[in-house]
Amino acid sequence: MTDSTKHQGQRRQLVKLLEEKGIKDKQVLNAIGNVPRHLFMDSVLDDYAYVDKAYPIAADQTISQPYTVAFQTELLQLKKGDRVLEIGTGSGYQTAVLLKHEGVSVYTIERQQELYKKTNLLFKKLKLSPKKMIFGDGYKGLIDKAPFEAIIVTAGASKVPKALIEQLASGGRLVIPIGDKNQIMTRYVRTGEKSFDRQTFGNFRFVPLLKNKI
């Protein structure tokens, strides 16, 4: 579990690249610069950890591309005191980036038991403390901890899950890739009891958000 000067140097290069690609939020760039992505990947991929690409993790899933992680996090517009719900813990890399934001509490849900167990252990080793890590179906959100100021979905959904939009606080943001083969990054902002603003932010590719396994 080491972080060498080589890794740190590669991370600085990655941060520069993300800035060139248009990421502006300093907190997000700092978080990317401070999370050792290589520790969230299989050690055989160590040389690729700071390449701006998605890579395979366990259970046929992928660790998201750093640009995508930065882009989604920027869209969440996090501030102190926000309660954040993440759907699709996966490797835990995106969770770690969220946790680098001062004063936010993070809840994260994963439906693959193998990943849930593996990442739970990794969080302990790295002393990362999400408020709660849940093994379950993210489609349902987390009703007993709702509402959330921010919800991030890290898998592609064919349409927006009703429970997630309902669990947004007033002014809360839901960032979710929507579509089947390709996804369009979409942000919903709750503007009232029954009203939402919807904005789209271009094409991405995600593994699918799956239902009904557990």
Ligand code: SAH
């Ligand atoms: N944020 C992760 C991305 C992992 S890929 C990372 O950076 O590593 C998407 C994850 O969503 C996978 O781990 C997959 O198992 C999980 N997933 C898919 N459908 C889900 C659902 N209904 N509820 C919770 N997690 C789900």
